Amino acid sequence: MKYPHLSLQRANEPYMAEMKAVAAEVIEGGWYIRGKYVSQLEEQLCRYLGCAHAVATGNGLDALRLMLRAYVEMGVMQPGDEVIVPANTYVASVLAITDNGLVPVFVEPSAQTYNLDTSLVEQAITPRTRAIMVVHLYGWACWDETLKAVAARHGLKVVEDNAQAFGAVSTVAGMHGSFHTGALGHASGQSFYPTKNLGALGDAGAVTTDDPKLAEVVRALGNYGSAVRYVNVYKGVNSRMDDLQAAFLLVKMKYLDAENRRRAEIAHLYTRSIDNEQIITPQAGEPGEHIWHQYVVRCAHRDRLMHYLESQGVGSLIHYPIPPHKQQCYREYNHLHLPLTEQLAREVLSLPMSSYLSDDEVREIASIVNRFA
Numbered sequence: 001m002k003y004p005h006l007s008l009q010r011a012n013e014p015y016m017a018e019m020k021a022v023a024a025e026v027i028e029g030g031w032y033i034r035g036k037y038v039s040q041l042e043e044q045l046c047r048y049l050g051c052a053h054a055v056a057t058g059n060g061l062d063a064l065r066l067m068l069r070a071y072v073e074m075g076v077m078q079p080g081d082e083v084i085v086p087a088n089t090y091v092a093s094v095l096a097i098t099d100n101g102l103v104p105v106f107v108e109p110s111a112q113t114y115n116l117d118t119s120l121v122e123q124a125i126t127p128r129t130r131a132i133m134v135v136h137l138y139g140w141a142c143w144d145e146t147l148k149a150v151a152a153r154h155g156l157k158v159v160e161d162n163a164q165a166f167g168a169v170s171t172v173a174g175m176h177g178s179f180h181t182g183a184l185g186h187a188s189g190q191s192f193y194p195t196k197n198l199g200a201l202g203d204a205g206a207v208t209t210d211d212p213k214l215a216e217v218v219r220a221l222g223n224y225g226s227a228v229r230y231v232n233v234y235k236g237v238n239s240r241m242d243d244l245q246a247a248f249l250l251v252k253m254k255y256l257d258a259e260n261r262r263r264a265e266i267a268h269l270y271t272r273s274i275d276n277e278q279i280i281t282p283q284a285g286e287p288g289e290h291i292w293h294q295y296v297v298r299c300a301h302r303d304r305l306m307h308y309l310e311s312q313g314v315g316s317l318i319h320y321p322i323p324p325h326k327q328q329c330y331r332e333y334n335h336l337h338l339p340l341t342e343q344l345a346r347e348v349l350s351l352p353m354s355s356y357l358s359d360d361e362v363r364e365i366a367s368i369v370n371r372f373a
């Protein structure tokens with residue numbers, strides 16, 4: 001495959017020497033979990049996002065589940081309470097909700113942004129609604145005045161699934177003054193899975209928040225439910241970050257903004273170069289709002305397009321082919337009909353996207369797309 005959807009080897013190549021050096025430091029340092037590199041990363045996350053607390057977790061799904069679990073432990077939410085979530089998200093957002101006995105209420109996305117349609121949120125609110133989970137899908141910040149006003153009017157928590165958008169900046173201020181996704185709402189889950197814009201070399205995640213109590217509970221929950229050794233306040237889990245991953249992330253964070261700017265250039269070049277009436281290219285938002293975790297086109301003949309691209313040496317992926325409410329594990333929601341979400345699942349296709357792509361490579365991929373008939 002000449003153009004794989006993503007080569008992690010190529011993506012990490014510029015940082016390999018630096019990462020090998022810090023790996024040696026960690027190995028020789030003799031402290032491997034929740035040590036000084038993890039503390040440093042938590043500080044850097046707070047500084048970068050403009051929030052008060054960060055708690056490193058084992059992965060992104062755990063960040064989301066422990067964030068909601070903490071609200072349950074704090075009595076803010078109870079099993080059976082409802083959380084509004086975009087219907088076209090990755091299943092992990094929904095797993096974090098149902099894992100806590102909370103009930104997902106699926107709301108359709110906007111056909112322009114593919115993010116939660118904030119104008120549909122208020123009509124989905126019931127007496128059991130406790131939170132709105134926004135997902136900054138494909139890297140585009142989902143945040144506006146409508147959302148803030150609805151949450152305030154109904155006293156709801158706004159939690160962010162920031163797995164795909166670390167580094168994105170909203171045009172509208174968050175609830176605590178920051179403009180960064182991950183610090184817009186009351187709490188946020190980050191993923192540092194290797195393919196994300198800020199990717200570790202293994203599993204890693206973090207909860208970020210301005211709420212000191214929430215941070216404290218998440219930290220204990222990820223450590224068997226214990227803040228003081230051998231004293232268990234909660235029935236917790238083991239979800240902590242390795243220092244090795246934290247050290248790699250500290251290296252890569254320095255380059256993240258430059259990488260995200262390059263992704264935006266690539267996205268704009270794709271959009272200028274793709275000229276095929278069968279293909280719908282994505283909207284871009286304001287500068288900095290979209291950090292292009294994925295470059296997602298739409299096509300009525302998506303599966304045929306995918307096979308054609310493969311035959312021409314271009315790897316593509318579908319994010320996502322089956323919406324959560326149509327998954328076998330969510331049989332209880334299979335009867336729901338969410339037409340736009342289901343249409344997107346049939347039409348979306350993610351083209352190669354990483355800051356390593358050269359302009360010539362992007363133009364060549366675009367010209368292959370243009371020859372699709």
Ligand SMILES: *Cc1c(COP(=O)(O)O)cnc(C)c1O
Nearest residue numbers: 059060061090092093163191193
């Ligand atoms: C990647 C991802 C997650 C889960 O993160 P992991 O680190 O893989 O557990 C959650 N939500 C969304 C939208 C994601 O893209």
